[in-house]
Amino acid sequence: MNTAEAFWARVNRGEPLSCWLWKGAISAGYGTLQWKPSGLRIQKAHRVAWLLTYGEIPHGLSVCHHCDNPPCVNPQHLFLGTQRDNMQDARRKGRRPNVKGQANPNAQLTELEVGYIREGLSEGYCPAAMARAFGIPWHIVSKIDRRRTWRHVAWNPIRPVDFNLRWSRGAR
Numbered sequence: 001m002n003t004a005e006a007f008w009a010r011v012n013r014g015e016p017l018s019c020w021l022w023k024g025a026i027s028a029g030y031g032t033l034q035w036k037p038s039g040l041r042i043q044k045a046h047r048v049a050w051l052l053t054y055g056e057i058p059h060g061l062s063v064c065h066h067c068d069n070p071p072c073v074n075p076q077h078l079f080l081g082t083q084r085d086n087m088q089d090a091r092r093k094g095r096r097p098n099v100k101g102q103a104n105p106n107a108q109l110t111e112l113e114v115g116y117i118r119e120g121l122s123e124g125y126c127p128a129a130m131a132r133a134f135g136i137p138w139h140i141v142s143k144i145d146r147r148r149t150w151r152h153v154a155w156n157p158i159r160p161v162d163f164n165l166r167w168s169r170g171a172r
């Protein structure tokens, strides 16, 4: 596939504000296709939808769904992971972006990298974007965010006061 017309012909376009579902192949929940302008690599359909609508995806960022519906390619439902509320919403629902096989769950991070990840999450980058940027599985990012690991590295300002107050009061 190499034209915008061919791409959108594979999309079940409904109302402007509804989810537009990909009618082609699905992998790990996401629409996928071979997109010739990107050198025939398998691409996620919602990323191509972003590309066709808004232009290049900045390096290291993920295209995320407002609607939490992976096969949706409605450009109005997509964002680049800069909205904290949607990130938190996705995490609460346990949505797990496609984690590639080469990602190593035992990858060693440095404290500096963990600090960067916390900082990125606090800036509103979605966990998928952070996982991609650091080449680690999404659930590791999630654990770092929830302080299940790396507790000694700078605390995450997303949920600061509550955490600290309870800590200083000696509650468990």
Ligand SMILES: [Zn+2]
Pocket: 018, 019, 020, 067, 068, 069, 072, 073, 074, 077
């Ligand atoms: Zn949608």
